[in-house]
Amino acid sequence: MNIKINVPKNPALAVRMLVEAGFEAGVVGGCCRDAIMGEIPHDWDLCTSAMPDEIQAVFKEFRQLTMGLKHGTVVIIIEGEDIEITTYRVDGEYSDGRRPDNVIFTRSLAEDLSRRDYTQNAIFYNDFKGIVDPFNGVADIKNKVIRCVGNADKRLKEDALRILRGIRFASILGFEVEEDTKIAMFTNKKLLKNVSIERITVEFSKMLQGKNAINILNEFKEIIGFIIPETKAMMGFEQNNPYHIYDVWKHTLVATNKAQDLVLKLTMFFHDIAKPSCYTIDEKGVGHFYGHGDISSKITAKIFRRMKITNAEGISGSDLKDIIELIKYHDIKIEPRKKNVRKILSKLEGNELQFQRLLSVKRADALAQSPDKLENSLKEIHMIELIFNEVVSEKYCTTLKDLAINGKDLIHLGIPAGKEVGIILNRLLEDVIDEKLPNEKSDLVIAIKNLS
Numbered sequence: 001m002n003i004k005i006n007v008p009k010n011p012a013l014a015v016r017m018l019v020e021a022g023f024e025a026g027v028v029g030g031c032c033r034d035a036i037m038g039e040i041p042h043d044w045d046l047c048t049s050a051m052p053d054e055i056q057a058v059f060k061e062f063r064q065l066t067m068g069l070k071h072g073t074v075v076i077i078i079e080g081e082d083i084e085i086t087t088y089r090v091d092g093e094y095s096d097g098r099r100p101d102n103v104i105f106t107r108s109l110a111e112d113l114s115r116r117d118y119t120q121n122a123i124f125y126n127d128f129k130g131i132v133d134p135f136n137g138v139a140d141i142k143n144k145v146i147r148c149v150g151n152a153d154k155r156l157k158e159d160a161l162r163i164l165r166g167i168r169f170a171s172i173l174g175f176e177v178e179e180d181t182k183i184a185m186f187t188n189k190k191l192l193k194n195v196s197i198e199r200i201t202v203e204f205s206k207m208l209q210g211k212n213a214i215n216i217l218n219e220f221k222e223i224i225g226f227i228i229p230e231t232k233a234m235m236g237f238e239q240n241n242p243y244h245i246y247d248v249w250k251h252t253l254v255a256t257n258k259a260q261d262l263v264l265k266l267t268m269f270f271h272d273i274a275k276p277s278c279y280t281i282d283e284k285g286v287g288h289f290y291g292h293g294d295i296s297s298k299i300t301a302k303i304f305r306r307m308k309i310t311n312a313e314g315i316s317g318s319d320l321k322d323i324i325e326l327i328k329y330h331d332i333k334i335e336p337r338k339k340n341v342r343k344i345l346s347k348l349e350g351n352e353l354q355f356q357r358l359l360s361v362k363r364a365d366a367l368a369q370s371p372d373k374l375e376n377s378l379k380e381i382h383m384i385e386l387i388f389n390e391v392v393s394e395k396y397c398t399t400l401k402d403l404a405i406n407g408k409d410l411i412h413l414g415i416p417a418g419k420e421v422g423i424i425l426n427r428l429l430e431d432v433i434d435e436k437l438p439n440e441k442s443d444l445v446i447a448i449k450n451l452s
Contacts, residue, residue, distance in 0.1 A: 171210025
């Protein structure tokens with residue numbers, strides 16, 4: 001097969017040193033897939049017929065990391081770069097449905113490739129042999145197909161995490177899952193109970209960010225419902241509201257697809273999760289979901305604790321708090337007036353980025369609603385954005401820290417230390433935001449004396 005992969009300098013050097021020492025070696029897996037697709041690989045994984053001790057001997061002049069030695073992996077450090085090299089191996093039985101009980105090292109490349117999960121990851125390359133592709137992974141890449149190596153049912157029973165990996169690949173790469181592999185995924189979904197919640201969360205977060213997420217999450221909604229049971233009530237739940245053309249689940253997927261980054265995608269995926277439990281219908285047959293934002297935020301907080309969501313790459317504890325807050329306020333009415341914008345900014349503790357995110361949430365929500373309401377919704381969001389920029393440029397008081405008076409000042413004026421200080425400060429802040437008072441210390445002092 002006449003495919004040339006340009007392996008970078010340091011991994012190429014490692015391959016050449018192993019080959020010159022009499023062993024077979026090359027790059028394997030995701031890096032080959034990405035290179036064949038014309039993408040730039042982020043990681044270069046090497047495999048070889050050399051046993052672990054032989055790898056160490058070949059690279060005796062280099063610093064080595066050997067934490068993965070029992071699994072056949074040696075990390076060689078070349079010019080500050082970690083090069084991971086793994087001996088060809090055959091996996092033993094998977095009695096826990098997650099990891100092999102043992103691994104057996106082998107000199108056979110064919111045996112090593114045959115144990116891998118998907119055909120796209122069972123491709124080997126070096127400059128001496130070219131592409132080695134016994135399971136037609138190159139053809140599957142070109143045809144945009146996700147297919148298990150060998151028997152799909154057996155492969156997924158060995159390690160249930162492969163189910164989510166396959167769905168994630170389909171979402172990110174824009175591929176379709178081949179029929180036998182898809183059937184095996186559904187058949188074995190309950191085996192996901194053997195997978196740690198941290199690994200499930202990492203795969204789910206990556207799925208959300210795929211270019212084909214909207215279709216793949218819908219196609220595999222039974223599996224999503226298994227890992228996040230709270231989503232099942234959303235599926236097929238009609239909204240019966242003139243603002244909506246989709247059921248709750250489809251609206252959620254379209255809104256998630258319209259969001260730009262992981263924080264916003266997580267927000268949109270969970271923003272309406274309480275809708276089925278909040279549903280009421282009026283005398284005209286119109287559906288309503290009063291209070292669903294607040295209840296959705298509480299449900300999501302519980303789900304995030306269970307899923308240990310901060311284990312997902314790119315999500316911090318601070319992001320977690322912001323997501324919960326965005327869900328809580330996603331449906332709040334923001335009027336295109338300075339006073340109202342300041343009030344909402346105050347609710348967000350003056351967090352300007354969070355206000356901008358809230359507008360992004362509202363935009364994604366609108367884009368997943370009825371098209372005949374869209375133009376007006378987007379115009380209003382744009383107006384609010386312009387007003388927000390003015391409010392920010394004016395550096396107007398929106399939080400207690402911006403107030404021209406503080407707790408010490410109140411105590412000095414004879415207000416007893418304690419709850420009353422906070423109550424008075426918050427009342428003053430509200431009056432300043434409502435433009436009933438200027439944010440001037442002298443005016444605030446007079447107001448305090450009038451309260452006494």
